[in-house]
Each structure stands twice: as C-alpha cells, then as structure tokens.
Amino acid sequence: MSKAYDAIVVGAGPAGSSAALTMARAGLKVALVERGAFPGEKNMFGGVLHRLPSLEEVFPDFWERAPLERHIVKKGVTFMTGDSSFSTTIEAGNFDRPPYNGYTIFRPRFDRWLAEEAVKAGATLITRATVDELVIRNGRMAGVTILDRKGELSAPVVVAADGVLSFTAKKAGLRQPTFDPGQMAVGVKALIDMPREMIDDRFGLVRDQGFANEFVGCTGGVRGGGFLYTNYDSLSIGLVFHLGSLRTSGKTPYDLLNAFMEQPQVDKMIRGGRLQEYSAHVIPEGGYNMIPELVGDGIIVAGDAAALCNATGLNLEGINLASHSGVLAGRAVVAAHQAGDFSRRGLQAYRQLLDDSYVIKDLKLYRKAPHMLHNDRIYNEYPELVCGMMEYIYRIDGAPKENLSKLFLKTAKEKVGLKNLAADAFSAWRAL
Amino acid sequence: MNIDEIFDYTSFTIDREPHIVLDTQVCVGCDNRGCTNSCPARCYTWSEEEQKMTFVHDGCLECGTCYVVCHRNAFTRWRYPRGGFGVAYRMT
Numbered sequence: 001m002s003k004a005y006d007a008i009v010v011g012a013g014p015a016g017s018s019a020a021l022t023m024a025r026a027g028l029k030v031a032l033v034e035r036g037a038f039p040g041e042k043n044m045f046g047g048v049l050h051r052l053p054s055l056e057e058v059f060p061d062f063w064e065r066a067p068l069e070r071h072i073v074k075k076g077v078t079f080m081t082g083d084s085s086f087s088t089t090i091e092a093g094n095f096d097r098p099p100y101n102g103y104t105i106f107r108p109r110f111d112r113w114l115a116e117e118a119v120k121a122g123a124t125l126i127t128r129a130t131v132d133e134l135v136i137r138n139g140r141m142a143g144v145t146i147l148d149r150k151g152e153l154s155a156p157v158v159v160a161a162d163g164v165l166s167f168t169a170k171k172a173g174l175r176q177p178t179f180d181p182g183q184m185a186v187g188v189k190a191l192i193d194m195p196r197e198m199i200d201d202r203f204g205l206v207r208d209q210g211f212a213n214e215f216v217g218c219t220g221g222v223r224g225g226g227f228l229y230t231n232y233d234s235l236s237i238g239l240v241f242h243l244g245s246l247r248t249s250g251k252t253p254y255d256l257l258n259a260f261m262e263q264p265q266v267d268k269m270i271r272g273g274r275l276q277e278y279s280a281h282v283i284p285e286g287g288y289n290m291i292p293e294l295v296g297d298g299i300i301v302a303g304d305a306a307a308l309c310n311a312t313g314l315n316l317e318g319i320n321l322a323s324h325s326g327v328l329a330g331r332a333v334v335a336a337h338q339a340g341d342f343s344r345r346g347l348q349a350y351r352q353l354l355d356d357s358y359v360i361k362d363l364k365l366y367r368k369a370p371h372m373l374h375n376d377r378i379y380n381e382y383p384e385l386v387c388g389m390m391e392y393i394y395r396i397d398g399a400p401k402e403n404l405s406k407l408f409l410k411t412a413k414e415k416v417g418l419k420n421l422a423a424d425a426f427s428a429w430r431a432l
Numbered sequence: 433m434n435i436d437e438i439f440d441y442t443s444f445t446i447d448r449e450p451h452i453v454l455d456t457q458v459c460v461g462c463d464n465r466g467c468t469n470s471c472p473a474r475c476y477t478w479s480e481e482e483q484k485m486t487f488v489h490d491g492c493l494e495c496g497t498c499y500v501v502c503h504r505n506a507f508t509r510w511r512y513p514r515g516g517f518g519v520a521y522r523m524t
Binding site for chain 1: 433435438441442445464466467469470472473474493494495496497499500501503505511512513514515516518519520521522523524
C-alpha cells in the first residue's frame with residue numbers, strides 16, 4: 001500500500017466527507033480514510049440534523065437525495081422531577097414547509113450516503129483503515145500510515161476529521177495533550193422500536209412530521225439533560241452528562257438512563273416500544289474557548305476534531321458545523337494546491353473562511369453558554385421550582401390562593417435563594 | 433435496559449488484541465476512579481478486596497469517556513481498534 005494523493009482526509013463523518021466532496025469536485029485526487037467497515041458504523045448522535053447551507057450550495061436537491069427520517073415541526077422543553085413535569089412546545093407552520101428546519105436521521109445511513117456522494121465526485125474511500133501516524137519528511141507533511149497495514153498513503157496535506165478525540169490533531173501538536181472533563185460531555189442513547197402509527201398518534205404527528213424534545217432535571221443531579229426524538233418507526237431517547245460532573249457523582253450513565261425512561265411521564269411516551277440499540281459518544285461542549293489550533297503545516301482540523309459544537313442548552317448543533325467546516329477546509333486545500341503552498345501560512349485561508357462563517361460567529365456569540373451551564377441549580381432546583389409553581393397554580397382545592405409573584409419569590413427564596421436567582425438570570429441573559 | 437446484556441443490543445466485532453491497555457498499578461493509587469462509574473458500557477470494575485482494576489474491551493463503545501475522565505493517564509495504550517473491529521452501529 002503506497003499511493004500518492006493530492007489530499008488525505010482522516011475520517012468519513014460529516015466533516016471529512018464534506019471536505020472530500022469539495023476537493024474531489026474541484027478535481028483533486030482525494031483519499032477518504034475511515035476506520036469503520038463503512039462510513040457511519042462508528043457514529044452516533046442525539047440527534048437532529050439542521051440545515052446544511054454549504055452542502056445545499058453544492059447540491060441544491062440535497063434534501064431530496066439524503067436518507068432522512070422525519071422533519072421536525074414540533075420542538076419542546078420539559079422541566080422534570082421524579083414524578084412531575086412541566087413542558088412547553090412550539091409547533092410552527094413554517095417548520096412544516098420546505099426548506100425544513102431539521103430532520104431526524106440515522107448516522108450509519110446518513111454518513112454512508114454522504115461518503116458515497118464524495119466517491120461519486122471522484123474521491124477514493126478506504127474503509128477498515130485506522131490512521132496510525134502522520135508521516136513528516138524534511139519538515140513537511142508527507143502522508144499517513146494505517147494501523148496494521150504496510151506502506152503509507154502520501155499527500156502534501158491532511159484534513160483531520162477524525163472526531164472529538166482527534167489523535168491526528170494531537171500528533172500534529174494542534175490540540176492539548178489532555179482534555180478538561182469540564183469541557184466535555186458524554187451522550188448515551190437508546191433506540192426504541194415503535195410502530196409508525198403509534199408514534200404519530202402518541203405525539204400528534206401526521207405525514208413525515210417529527211417531534212424533538214429536550215429535558216432538564218432528569219439526570220439525577222448530574223449536570224446534563226435528556227432528549228427524545230421521533231424517527232419514522234423508532235424513538236431516540238437519551239441523556240447527556242457533563243463529564244466533570246459525572247465522574248465525581250458516583251452515578252452511572254445506564255442507571256440514570258433507566259431511571260429517566262422509568263419516570264412516569266417518560267414511561268408513557270416509550271411504553272410498548274422495544275430497545276433496539278444502545279450507543280454512546282463524547283461531545284466537545286467547551287464551545288469557542290476549547291477550539292484547538294485549526295491549521296498547521298500540511299494539516300487542517302475540522303468538525304468535532306476542531307471542537308465545533310454549539311450546545312447552548314436549547315439548540316444542540318454539531319453535524320451542520322462539522323459539514324460546513326469540512327467544505328471550508330476543502331476550499332482552503334484547493335486554494336493551497338493552486339498556490340503550491342501547503343505551509344501553515346498557505347492553509348491559513350481556512351481560519352479566515354471559518355471566522356467569517358456562522359460556525360465561528362455563533363460559537364463566539366454563545367461563548368459564555370458553557371460556563372453558564374456549569375451551574376448545579378439548573379439541573380436540580382430550577383426544575384423543582386418550575387414544576388412546584390405550576391402544580392400550585394393549577395391546584396384548586398378550596399385553599400385561598402396567594403399572590404403569584406409573592407409566591408414565586410417565596411418559593412425561589414426557599415429553593416435557590418434570591419441572590420442566586422438574580423445571578424443566574426444575569427448569567428443566562430449574558431450567555432444567550 | 434440491563435447493561436450486562438449490552439451484546440444483545442449492540443453489535444461488536446471483537447478483536448483479540450485490546451485497543452486500550454491500562455497500567456493497573458496507576459489505578460491502585462487513584463483517588464477518584466471516575467472511569468468505573470462514567471464508562472457507559474461498564475468496561476471498568478474496581479475490586480475493593482483485591483485492590484485491583486479490571487478492564488474488558490469487548491463491549492467498548494469507543495465513546496472516549498475514559499480517555500477524558502482519567503486524570504492519572506493510566507493508559508499505556510489508548511487508540512481506536514484496528515480497521516473493521518470494535519463496535520458496529522446499525523441504526524443509531
């Protein structure tokens with residue numbers, strides 16, 4: 001195995017395949033290297049796929065061709081305690097008209113399809129190949145070696161799209177040698193089989209309509225949240241935990257997931273379903289402040305590898321940012337080929353393109369969100385406060401009512417303290 | 433869901449050679465052992481009587497949690513499995 005390419009992409013996820021597609025369309029000879037037996041085999045997410053503006057540019061009929069599940073018309077947030085919940089939902093007419101605002105998808109299908117599009121454009125997909133080392137000759141990027149295979153793949157430039165832990169970026173010295181658990185989260189998910197009609201009836205959906213709900217207060221006091229998304233004939237249900245909080249909690253992800261699924265209101269939503277698959281993955285949640293060096297000599301970092309994830313609490317974005325960064329990485333490599341300069345300076349256009357895009361602009365805008373979410377009260381006291389207040393408001397039992405604002409202040413004083421309430425409101429206001 | 437039955441839910445092509453190797457001596461001196469409760473697949477178990485950490489890679493979901501939570505860097509090897517081995521998601 002010793003082949004020469006114009007560029008090597010490590011990882012055939014949304015970032016890698018978008019980069020490979022962009023470069024192959026521009027006429028470059030691209031190797032797209034994937035450790036799974038097929039692209040998407042190793043990938044999991046919550047998840048909702050949002051709009052992909054950069055891919056829509058490349059193929060306008062993107063949404064007709066991609067293997068998607070339901071489009072999201074209804075979005076909800078639920079504050080939850082052990083036996084109560086308070087939910088708000090938005091269902092908008094505009095969410096039910098194309099271009100749709102988001103879809104549920106299965107990664108083993110979606111990622112595979114996107115990689116095949118890159119192959120159709122001329123990229124060479126190499127599966128079952130775990131990249132081992134970067135090959136550097138005379139101070140220049142020369143290619144990569146594959147674990148347990150002889151020889152090397154050579155190219156003057158590598159796109160590191162190998163996911164959140166990116167050992168490729170680490171070997172190039174672009175990311176810190178260790179991660180701060182405070183900037184990372186882990187998501188666990190159960191895929192629950194359920195007949196399509198049952199999902200439609202249960203969640204009030206018709207045609208291809210889908211529902212996406214986030215939960216707070218369902219993580220046993222560990223910082224994090226829950227989600228439930230509808231696919232055509234299955235539900236994705238799971239929890240996300242901040243690792244800094246989980247590791248000192250003594251609690252396990254699977255016990256907490258079981259408790260979540262057994263909470264009376266959640267139990268009713270998933271009852272009658274059958275567990276089909278269990279999956280887990282780490283998520284870079286540190287936001288703008290954890291973005292590593294994005295460019296080195298002969299190397300560009302994209303997607304989760306570059307920590308391009310936006311978790312503000314209400315919106316959870318990742319694949320859209322990954323795909324966008326992949327396209328921009330591809331464009332920067334094409335420009336570097338035209339100029340014949342693969343040095344850090346020659347590839348710096350990527351940083352500029354990314355800075356000018358919604359990817360970095362949004363991450364910058366919400367850069368205080370990760371810190372704001374490091375607040376245990378959000379996961380314990382506030383859900384209890386909200387559920388307790390609502391229960392009081394709706395309870396009619398002959399007892400005279402109290403003035404609501406007085407009651408709110410009294411309950412807030414008991415549960416969180418007024419100083420904390422003011423501080424948290426201020427911090428949320430600044431972060432969002 | 434019973435985590436002990438993970439092989440009924442999720443598919444794996446198990447490599448005989450582990451992709452993660454621990455220096456369990458480091459774990460003996462660890463004051464936290466966050467890996468034991470944080471790992472979503474329960475690959476790490478600590479025995480209080482034997483004062484010993486056991487790691488089994490068979491049901492590893494390759495999620496990265498242990499790599500992040502281990503603050504003693506107890507790994508003599510932490511890499512992804514060879515191509516074609518490890519967890520194989522079908523529809524997640």
